Amino acid sequence: MFDDLKPHLAELRKRLAISVIALLVMFLISFHYYEPLLNWISQPLNDALALVAKTSTNAAKGMTTTTQIGGTFFVAIKVSFFAAFLGALPIILSQIWLFVAPGLYANEKKMMIPIVLGGTVMFLVGGAFAYYVVTPFGFQYLIGFGSASFVPMINVEDYIDFFTKIMLGFGLAFELPVLCYFLALLGLIDDKAMIGFFRYAVVLIFIVAAILTPPDVLTQLLMAIPLVILYGLSILIVRMVNPAPKEEPTSQEDEEETID
Numbered sequence: 222m223f224d225d226l227k228p229h230l231a232e233l234r235k236r237l238a239i240s241v242i243a244l245l246v247m248f249l250i251s252f253h254y255y256e257p258l259l260n261w262i263s264q265p266l267n268d269a270l271a272l273v274a275k276t277s278t279n280a281a282k283g284m285t286t287t288t289q290i291g292g293t294f295f296v297a298i299k300v301s302f303f304a305a306f307l308g309a310l311p312i313i314l315s316q317i318w319l320f321v322a323p324g325l326y327a328n329e330k331k332m333m334i335p336i337v338l339g340g341t342v343m344f345l346v347g348g349a350f351a352y353y354v355v356t357p358f359g360f361q362y363l364i365g366f367g368s369a370s371f372v373p374m375i376n377v378e379d380y381i382d383f384f385t386k387i388m389l390g391f392g393l394a395f396e397l398p399v400l401c402y403f404l405a406l407l408g409l410i411d412d413k414a415m416i417g418f419f420r421y422a423v424v425l426i427f428i429v430a431a432i433l434t435p436p437d438v439l440t441q442l443l444m445a446i447p448l449v450i451l452y453g454l455s456i457l458i459v460r461m462v463n464p465a466p467k468e469e470p471t472s473q474e475d476e477e478e479t480i481d
Contacts, residue, residue, distance in 0.1 A: 232323075236316040243312040247305035255297040258304050262384055265352065266375060269360035273373075285375045292378060299381050303388070307348070314340045332406060340399045347395025348388045350447065355387065359440040387440075390433030394448055401455035405463040413465035415456045422452050 251258060266285065287293060306313075314337045322333065364373050404410045415422075430444040 232320060236320045240309070240313045240316045243309040244305055247308035248301050251301040251304035251308065252297065255301050258300050259296065262300060262303075262381065263377075265356040265360055265384075266364075266380055268357065269364050270373065270375075272361055273365040285377050285380065287377050289378065296377055296381055299378075299385070303381075303385050307345070310344060311337055311341045332403075336399060336403060339402070340396060343395045343399050344392040347391040347393070350395070351387050351391035355391065355434075355440055355443045356384070358443065359387075359434075362439055387434065391444060394429065394433065394444060395451065397448065397451045398455045398458055402458050402462060405459040408463055410459060411463050411465040412456050412460035415452075415459055419452070419456075423449060426452070 263285065270285075287296070289295065315333070318333050318337060364375075401410065401415070426448045427441070427445050430441045430448065434440040434444050
């Protein structure tokens with residue numbers, strides 16, 4: 222049994238090695254440009270601090286700080302790794318597909334490019350939605366809440382962790398149509414099954430949104446509502462790829478048609 226697994230383990234090791242090398246190369250490049258990357262990541266926070274400062278005296282003193290001696294260095298590493306993951310994402314997805322592809326039919330293997338491109342694009346769309354829509358509202362609400370009584374002193378390490386969690390959460394959540402397309406391609410789901418699961422999916426979506434977003438209703442809704450829409454889009458995609466078989470008429474209906 223172990224001998225049968227050796228080729229698969231060797232292939233898995235090869236795909237992991239290529240993914241790690243791609244990640245390391247992108248990390249070195251990103252680390253060289255960590256300052257503009259950090260400025261880009263910090264922009265939503267700075268905008269929120271400036272906006273809240275207009276309505277609160279204490280908020281005018283708000284600033285971003287670090288509590289560690291090497292805080293800036295570790296922040297640069299986190300920012301570079303996050304950017305490296307985004308840059309290496311197409312290669313990582315392609316390696317995952319190449320590992321799975323040998324077990325698929327020839328016509329299914331042709332779907333490599335659409336799945337890799339679609340997965341990359343949807344992840345970036347989810348990240349862009351988080352950056353340009355969710356974080357401005359979310360940060361303004363969270364920082365502004367209680368700012369009249371407390372001075373916001375934002376720890377940059379905590380902010381980077383907070384920011385990357387939101388970006389990765391939305392990026393992964395927006396992979397739903399690509400995942401459904403892949404499962405439909407394998408014949409594991411059809412549109413009828415997804416329609417029947419819709420009520421449970423809505424509950425799961427709100428649970429996932431509560432886990433992946435800050436503890437405020439606004440941000441959770443900003444994730445949950447697009448996911449519900451994406452679930453509906455996924456049903457249409459699955460219907461085109463693997464539609465449910467049409468139900469055959471019952472014997473009673475056949476007899477009525479014969480009599481007519």
